[in-house]
Amino acid sequence: MIHHKKVVDPPGDARVDWKIICDIAARLGQAEKFTFDSPKEIFDELRVASKGGVCDYYGITWDRIDREYGVCWPCPSADHPGTPRLYEGNKFNHPDGKAHFQPVEWQPAAEEVDSEYPIILTTGRVVSHYLSGTQTRRIGALVDQYPQPLCEMHPQLAAKLAIAEGDFVKVESRRGSVTVRASVVKTIRPDTVFVPYHWPLDRAANNMTVRAIDPISNIPEYKICAVRVSKVPEPHDAIAELEVQAGGVR
């Protein structure tokens, strides 16, 4: 746990998030439960709330975080040094002290490939960007590193589809599509293409993904769906052009 210190004051009439949340609580008639004057006080409540739990922060104080340049949890008491690495000495949290394998029933993907949509799409991240990109696509050096989503495909698949490095391709599922440039790489399975998900609207990988969730965790099934891929001419991309005019968030 580390302390990200405030660098600038909120511009104009903008306000810090925790004050907005406290005001919402007051409007909901719960002001007495949100009587905070600082982030430190909110953190102290988190400490107390986590006491005795698996993720125990109780021993981590604001002052300790600053003094020790961060403290690793779990840290149940003020004299506990923190836990940089979990389960050292092969001691786990189960009553018998061991790690337990959890068997799960195998299920096929919600949507499997067929003759119409013969290629597996998997979506994910690239190292230069974070989640929806609302932070990282505003930072020039990161935009320069990876300005646009690419469709990674194996040379064997690219040859079959007559696609070359840098060609524009349409990646299309039963639900939607993106048109992006191809990146031909040997680091992916020949039956699978990859499109990162950090971009919105016409470049959103989730235009294609399937509406299915894991039955236990409810995590969406973004890692597999069926698509077809074809070479297309360079698209006219009105939204992309607007973004460039607005300061190059592209």
Place this chain on the structure above:
Amino acid sequence: MNSADSMEFFIDHSRCIGCKACVQACEECDTHRGISMIHLETIMRSDSVQTAPQICMHCEDPICAQVCPADAIKKTPDGVVQSSLKPRCIGCSNCVLACPFGVPKYKAEINQMMKCDMCYDRTSVGKRPMCATVCPSGALTFTTRENIERTRQGMAIRDWQFGGETVRTKVNVLVPRSVQKINVTIEQIGTTTTDEYDVANLLMGD
């Protein structure tokens, strides 16, 4: 805290994820603001996701200094090869061509060569180089040899063979334990030999 003398630089290319945190951190330094002295190379994206951070390796007998006609590149008594001295550097770029690691870069705006000096302002007073402080994966590490031997599977070596040229560097690289020396031969240069890592071939091995 260990004394500055026992701290060494270790590069573990197998840990590099190509995030360029090192490049950004280097750029922010007051002594060469806006220009990164560390180079982050993407080796060949079509074949591999391998990336490689390149700091100055600080050769024991630095070739950059040998070929400098103006004697503008100096090595400190503790073995750190400095960037070029402004009053001496004539911008001839002999060093740029001679360095086997591609470290020195000629900056036309200032007509001078600039390169990594292992953050001498920091390391000479016991601090770690900026890049090693920000690397999230331990690809760049400034620590003791004992610590590396205790925590890493590979072996730290600093002997290189570039054709007929033998080079010993101050900076270590982590390699598999069977490797004694990194041998960069003519045959390897420009040859793609990574088909064993082609995912299609890996799948056929199942």
